Amino acid sequence: MSDEQLVRPALVSGFPEWLPEVRLVEQRWLDEIRQGFERYGFCSVETPSVEALEVLLAKGETSQEVYTLRRLQAEAADDGDARLGLHFDLTVPFARYVATHFNDLVFPLRRYQIQRVWRGERPQEGRYREFTQCDIDVINIDHVPLHFDAELPRIIHEILTGLDIPAWSVNINNRKVLQGFYRGLGIDDPLAVIRIADKIDKIGTAGVEKLLATRLELTPAQIRSCLDLAHIRGRDAGVADDIRRLGVTSELLAEGLDELSFVLAELSDLPAGSVVADLSIARGLDYYTGTVYEGKFVDWPDYGSICSGGRYADLAGSFIRRHLPGIGMSIGLTRIFAKLVAEGRLPAGPSCPSDVLVVIPSDARRAEAGATAALLRNRGYNVEVYHQADKLGKQIRYASRKGIPFVWFPPFEDGKPHEVKDMAGGEQVTADPRTWARP
Template identity: 95%
Template sequence: MSDEQLVRPAQVSGFPEWLPEVRLVELRWLDEIRQGFERYGFCSVETPSVEALEVLLAKGETSQEVYTLRRLQAEAADDGDARLGLHFDLTVPFARYVAAHFNDLVFPLKRYQMQRVWRGERPQEGRYREFTQCDIDVINVDHVPLHFDAELPRIIHEILTGLNIPAWSININNRKVLQGFYSGLGIDDPLGVIRIADKIDKVGAAGVEKLLATRTALTPAQIRSCLDLAHIRGVDAGVTADIRRLGVTSDLLTEGLDELSFVLDELSDLPAGSVVADLSIARGLDYYTGTVYEGKFLDWPDYGSICSGGRYADLAGSFIRRHLPGIGMSIGLTRIFAKLVAEGRLSTGPSCPSDILVVIPSDARRAQAQATAAALRSRGYNVEVYHQADKLGKQIRYASRKGVPFVWFPPFEDGKPHEVKDMAGGEQVTADPATWRRP
């Protein structure tokens, strides 16, 4: 093949990929996250990567982010696939799933879902076109008890603590507080203001102030009150007193403050500073109606959220004539991973899962090497057989480069014993594949 025929193997921007040693860590994390969800009785659900556009666009301002599907060789008149898109989150597909299988599900439905999602946005640090989310949701007929608003962040806190990532906090707010506060100020379009307030992490307080001044009809006094609210933070239910001191009242605000106080009280046993009430959190998606969450790295405050979510009143109601409220949180696995890789803070190990490499002494001994590997696998070890009868030094270097901890030597001659080499300590001893135990 000439140079002109070669296709440049460039990685597509916004679609991260990992070396094997990093991928192994990611797989272990996925296992730990799954086990954390299952400890609390959540069941696994998986939905297709593709949904009808009418499903994806049922709630929220998402149309600019959705990737649509179309066959490369589709004829102009064939628009069957044009109404399909890749899901941009897992919550909307889950709501559709609940509606589709409503009669076969047990409520309240407690589910987790760990899949890739796709968003058509400009790639930058912490923002990708393809990434893995790990969602946990509770959805029920008519009513989801408020205690789930505290249980979900507790589960996420437990999982993130177990992953031993750099310092972080889970920040909590309530959309009823925001909407009630804005309504109490006499603002006609509180949801529009929430969408602007949600940009505070991207553009800062000054940027939000400018957007409110240019894109809304708010008065300077109303804008100042909105910013005063956004600056309030606290670690316990006393934060509600700071909000009340701003002098704004409404029934919805009172309801939201009661809910926020309940969640903070329920989580008060967690380590100090790990759960914070942050009134700047808005969550821009329109379907959130109550408690909202955003997890942040403490060392990188300008970095995007590492977990997020909230309560929604009736997302599944777009697909079925039943009132099905829910609440959910998502761990942004790819966002966490990419940051730790970029900062050199991810501890990696070997580049393969093998516990043992069985060498091939000679072509004549290949069958014995395979039998040895089979015996060790039957006892629970991950075992790789070297691919050809090379010099022993080359086979051992192969194991070393891949990080395989043990190298097994079948008998080179009849009547000789098996031997195993500990690659870390260098010790080589006789061993029986039927009884050997990893030190």
């Protein structure tokens, strides 16, 4: 093949991929996340990567992010596939799933879903066009008890603590507080303010102030009160008093403050700083109606959220005539991984899952090497047989490069014992594949 025929093997921007040693850590983390969800009784659900566009756009505000599907050879008049799109999150597909299988599900439904999602965003640090989300949601008929608003961040805290990632905190707010506060200020469109306030970590206080003035034409006093609210932080129910001191009142605000105080009190036993009430957290998606969450790295405050979610009143109601409120949180696994890789903070492991490499002393001993590997595999070990008879030094170097912790030597001659080498300590001892136990 000539140079002109070669296709440049370039990675498409916004679609991360990992080397084997990083991917192996990711898979182990996925196992830990799954086990963490299941410890609390959440069941696994998986939905198709593709949904009808009317499903994906049921709430309407993310149309610019949706990738649509179309066959390369599709005829101009064939628009069937053009009404399909890749899901941009897992919450909307889950709501559709609940509506589809409503009569076969047991409520309240605790589900977890670990899948890749796609968003048409401009690739940059922390923002990708393909990434893995790990979601948990509780959805119920008519009412989801408020204690779930505290249980979900507790589960996420337990999982992230177990993964031993750099310092982070889960920031909590309540959309009722925001909407009730803005209504108390006499603002007619609280959701419009929420969408702008949600940009404060991206464009700063001055940027939000300008947008509130130019786009919504709020008065200087209204803008000042909105910004005063956004700057409130607290670790306990005392944050509600800070908000009341701003002098704004409404029934919805009072309801939201009660809910926020309850959640903070329920999580008060967690380590100081791991859960923080942050009134700048808004969550831009319109379907959130109560508690909202955003988890952030402490050392990288400008980096995107590593977990997020919130309570929604009736997302599934777009697809079925039943009131089905829910609450959910998501771990942004790809965003966490990418940052730790970039910062050299990922605890990288070996580049393969093998516990043992069985060497091939000679072509005549290949069958015995295979039989030895089979014995070890049957006893629960991950075992790789070297691919050909070669110099022992080369086979040992192969194990070292891949991070395989033990090298097994079948007998080189009849009547000789098996031996195993500990690659970390260098010790080589006789061993029986039927009884050997990894130190």
